[in-house]
Amino acid sequence: MLTLRRATVRFGDRTVLDAVDLEVADHEIVCVLGPSGSGKSTLLRAVAGLQPLDDGRVFLDGADQSGVPVHRRGVGLMFQDHQLFPQRDVAGNVAFGLRMRRVARAERDARVEELLDLVGLPGAGRRAVAALSGGEQQRVALARALAPRPRLLMLDEPLGQLDRGLRERLVLELRELFGRLGTTVLAVTHDQGEAFALADRVVVMDDGRIAQSGTPLDVWRRPASEFVARFLGFGNVVPATVTGTTADTPWGRIPVPDGSPQGERRLLVRPAGVHLAATGDGLPCRVETRTFRGSHVAVTLRPSEGPLLEAEFALRDTPDEGAEVDVDFRADDVVVLGAPSIASGT
Amino acid sequence: MLTLRRATVRFGDRTVLDAVDLEVADHEIVCVLGPSGSGKSTLLRAVAGLQPLDDGRVFLDGADQSGVPVHRRGVGLMFQDHQLFPQRDVAGNVAFGLRMRRVARAERDARVEELLDLVGLPGAGRRAVAALSGGEQQRVALARALAPRPRLLMLDEPLGQLDRGLRERLVLELRELFGRLGTTVLAVTHDQGEAFALADRVVVMDDGRIAQSGTPLDVWRRPASEFVARFLGFGNVVPATVTGTTADTPWGRIPVPDGSPQGERRLLVRPAGVHLAATGDGLPCRVETRTFRGSHVAVTLRPSEGPLLEAEFALRDTPDEGAEVDVDFRADDVVVLGAPSIASGT
């Protein structure tokens, strides 16, 4: 469906997209993750033809898109800041793309109603967009992007301003909808949960480059680099020397999964991999901070040796702040990073 | 610090704030949670004096604010859609409030630098705001709101467009900063994690009313109503008859915590309270869907009786889709809802 070859965008002397290669298959849902300013929106704009490339090419269904104007590319894009048409009401916004495609009035109206239902704004068609709340505006923008059913739909933070309940419902319904319509989707999100729930594949961007690409589970389980690990929120990354299924780390010897890369490596311990051990059985630590996270409690531990350690406990198991505990590690949640084969794009 | 008495705002015949009573103590950090369109932004705008009240009053430090113009209230507000000044560069935006307060130039420049550092945009002062990414704009808006150090700072979705790593860092730094400056904060967020991490107290809004108010732990542990429970993402809410420490539910008999309200009630089972049991020992279910959520897997179960059941398992424990499992429930994660004493405001 979509192929990018060495797509490069520069603003002045900043390279915002740096020779990006990316392939999105038909009907695939790809989520782009990455820190703020890493070039995600620019990537979508480049595909849509809104941002001229300084180098490289964009292909849609194999056809080179250089010189093809935006409105002929048949792609849809939902903007990060919505860009609703202020002078049109909600229905006028949603129906816009349908009108451009000369969809008959009756069908248009029906489609608009249906989409407004989907995004939880039934009957809001006549409202002025300026009188909508932030989240409502975002939903209208989403409906507007969905309405013309483009072959490639790009969504820039489509659900960022919605509450969890709504977001989870929408993620499910969108997945179902895309599956049904066979839409190919390229979506930007900063919410990993959303990415994992929605995507067939995630792409992690780092400063204009693709740091990793793979199924959500893959990326989560085996971050390709320290950057990806840290981006996923894992702070426990240390240098290690791996030998067989153990590694020497600042926190002492730690078990690693079978088949891990050997030698001098960076090593990640997921917070869930830190377990309370019987006293004297593990690494002695003091509990520094506890942060309630809803389903669990995030705890910062100060080990007797090595850097601070992040752990995650169920609410009822969490030790008090200042308590002295011993912890050990489970190989399942330890990842030896930097296996070069995983770090490349698709 | 801030008191709202029966604050009411209507747009036409929609009541968007419905006799809201709220109290925020000095130095307190309060997070407002609530579904999209529930009136969160309107609440902040009303406090700032941007939205005239149709009824009720706003007091700051005990002084009635009716008739006090916006700029005399000494409150700060970060807008949900940022509203950066397009004619000014980043530094010009951040320094704006300082200029209004006639802060000397040298101090102003220093403060701007410091804040840009804080939000992770060091040296971006001369950049045009239109050339910033979405998240960068949000960070500039945050810096702009922080700069004048208002006694009451209101933030409308301050970190919504930032990636997790940055957001977690900022939450910690902001908490530290507010503690140091003694700022009182009223923040809107749709991210429960953020609310729980940042807030001393959370306020959950439902359609212009306050549905619950309490510490994050409180709200999480004992949602005051089915609405709050569902808003927090808990789908397992069923009718139940509570007798002592057990309840009769569509899923059979379930243990409930000591001291739960008795009689006909709604009852919540948190997904974490659903455990795999030995076969034949519990409620037989079929695994319908599995959704990977990062640290855990969300699983939908179809029990032999009663409605669908949401559960949460560690990755390694998760049964496959279609598997037949037995589950039982832990009283710790079961909440009998609707205890009227908890449902009120502060």
Next chain:
Amino acid sequence: ACGTDDARDAAGKSGGPAPKTVTLVSHDSFNASKEVLAEFTRQTGFTVRVLKSGDAGEAVNKEILTKGAPQGDVFFGVDNTLLSRALDNGIFVPYEAKGLDRIPAALRLDKEQHRVTPVDSGDICVNYDKKYFADKKLAPPQTFDDLAKPAYKDLLVVENPERSSPGLGFLLGTAAKYGDGGTSQGEASGGGWQDYWKKLKANGVKTVDSWELAYNQEFSGSAGGKKAKGDRPLVVSYASSPPVEVLYSEPQPKVAPTGVSTGTCFRQTEFAGLLNGAKNPEGGKALIDFLISKTFQDDMPLQMFVNPVTNDATLPELFTKHGVVIDKPETMAPEKIAEKREQWIGQWTSLVLK
């Protein structure tokens, strides 16, 4: 849909062999009854299209600018004050109109070449507000000399001779009366009109830029002046103004509210001529003949408030009843006007305006 049918005719037929339209270029004050123009069409087969081209001076200047490619066939409205400029620039070609003998020889300038034909004449005179002088029990001024008398201090308003043709006429009238007092600017050497104007100035003469302003804004005797609380009972206007005041009042008063100071007049004669480069010279010639026909000459007084030039024309009753005949107007040869006009206007400006 904006244009008249004639406009479209002209566009369609210009360059065609025998145009049925003849175009008369004139100043804004030109007017003729529809019936009279229809009569011309009936007589000759030509339809008249009238193009109004600004005030008198402007209209002449435009013809000079477009010399050789004129906008029409006949120009009407060049008067004796501008005649030389028009002739010197060669905008007219000779044509001796039929019936010229009915016009007094004194009016027939350019007798040798017949490039222009006199059509009407009028007198520029000071008008006075009868009521004012009756109330003040003061006799209205009658001569140029009177105007400089202390009794009439601050009463006269005149037009700027540079911008307005009655203004120029009045200045020329004083020059004809008092002669040229010298050529040096400002410091006038002995006598002449310059001295006279110094006296007028000392006597509080007021100058405005146009006849409309003087008459409708400053003059206390006109309807506009009354409403505007104009406080000048003396104004430079035309000898025909009083009858016109009567004509355009409802109900018409028995006597005109204004009178004419008969000793302050300067005669103006307006001419018509066949334009150099006319597309329809035949029609143009017919039109010029028509302008001095009895039909046109009889119609003219009530249309343009001027006197006919042919001796067989009858003056309407209105003119005979409310108007005065000026026996001895001041006059001046066009060549002299042409020679001195710029210089005099310059002198006048520094004398009166500065």
Next chain:
Amino acid sequence: MLLPVAFFAVFFAWPVVSIVGRGLRPDGRHWELGRFGETLTRPDILDVLWFTLWQALASTALTLLVALPGAYVLARFDFPGKRILRAVVTVPFVLPTVMVGTAFLALVGRRGLLDELWGVRLDTGVWAILLAHVFFNYAVVVRTVGGLWSQLDPRQEEAARVLGASRWRAWRTVTLPALGPAVAAAALMVFLFTASSFGIVQILGGPAYSTLETEIYRQTADRLQLSTAAVLTMVQFAAVGTILAVHARTVRRRETALRLVPPERTARRPCGAGQWALLGAVLLSIALLIVAPLGVLVERSLATPSGYGLDYFRALGHVDGTGTFLVPLTDTVVNSLQYALAATGIAVLVGGLAAAALTRRAGRLVRGFDALLMLPLGVSAVTVGFGFLITLDEPPLDLRASWILVPLAQALVGVPFVVRTMLPVLRAVDERLREAAAVLGASPWRAWREVDLPLVRRALLIAAGFAFAVSLGEFGATVFVARPDNPTLPVAVARLLNRPGELNYGQAMALSTILMVVCAVSLLLLERLRTDRTSGEF
């Protein structure tokens, strides 16, 4: 782009260049450049230059001062009669300057209203000129600035308020910069208008005051001193060019995409004593400065010797004493409307295309063209008019006597209006809205229609209203164009005033009143067009 360029070249540049050429090369061959030094060292000319400049600056400043609050009130407040008021303030624009002068003198002149009430008497002189300029140009500011103002997102100002800016400060630091281009455009137009003010200076200043414009008029139309006129025209060019360059430079730095919202969303009922006071003050200033002079004209049209009545209006429909209509009333009104509609059509078409082209493209050439488009406002009508005469004299362009020349000449003045009112709004339209339309399948042209047009529709209507009013009242250009005898309203008014007689004067006043009403009604209709189609599709 091509059409505006062609229009401009044929109907402005060529005539003006020809007439100037005629002046500087009297014999058709040799340039007489010595004329420059000669003319420009004459003290009277220098006086004229100086007076022109300072009165124009003063008039512009005064107009902005008085009219900006008015623009604010009309853009941001909701109150009954607002639309009528907006139409009324535009009425002075259609009045022949003779009328403006008359009305003004009746108000502030000798034994005028103010004289009798408070002894304020400005008679003729500089103050009268300045005030009349304010009277005349009030609408320019209200319309150009108000058009953008009413669409600015009020949240920008709110953002400033919560950062501690007072209402005034927020306005100055946030709104004013956003309005900058529109204010500059308005100031530019007012400046050009007042610098080339003709009738008002002549009537209210008297023969002792003259501006560059009156001087050029004098030299061209009266004296046929084309060489002096040419030099002065060149000076005018240079001055206007400089002003335009400065304007372009300052504005370019300012123009940013703004968040535009539909005007209905920004207007509120005034609240608080301050706002009511402001509203009151503005209404008072409008009443005093605009309604009162207009009222004087109406009063005069009704005051007959036998008390108040409609006699003069009736007389307009009657055959006069000599058996002809002096002014066939309905013809005149219909004529005026037709000319004005044609002129508005041309101006909107040419100006709209130019504005669209200018928004999209940048670069020196385009910017130069932008400035050139403004020149007709700053160049004497007499220059253009005489230029027409000597250039448009050959088929197929022998338009000298064609009716189309009148609307063409009027459109020349209308185009700059259209461009200047639309450009600030067009340039403020966020490019990303167009992008949003593009990704939804709209071609660039379609995106313009769907995104820009609705947003500038208000500006466009304002501009059209302007062009309409200008042509309805335009006298300067029409008098230089020889026209077949079907007068427009102002021409008919002038013709009536050109004759002695109470009936003529009264009818002139009655006709002026009709002119005002026609103007106000047309503008109101135009405004109605605006609101009926704001939401939804069209």
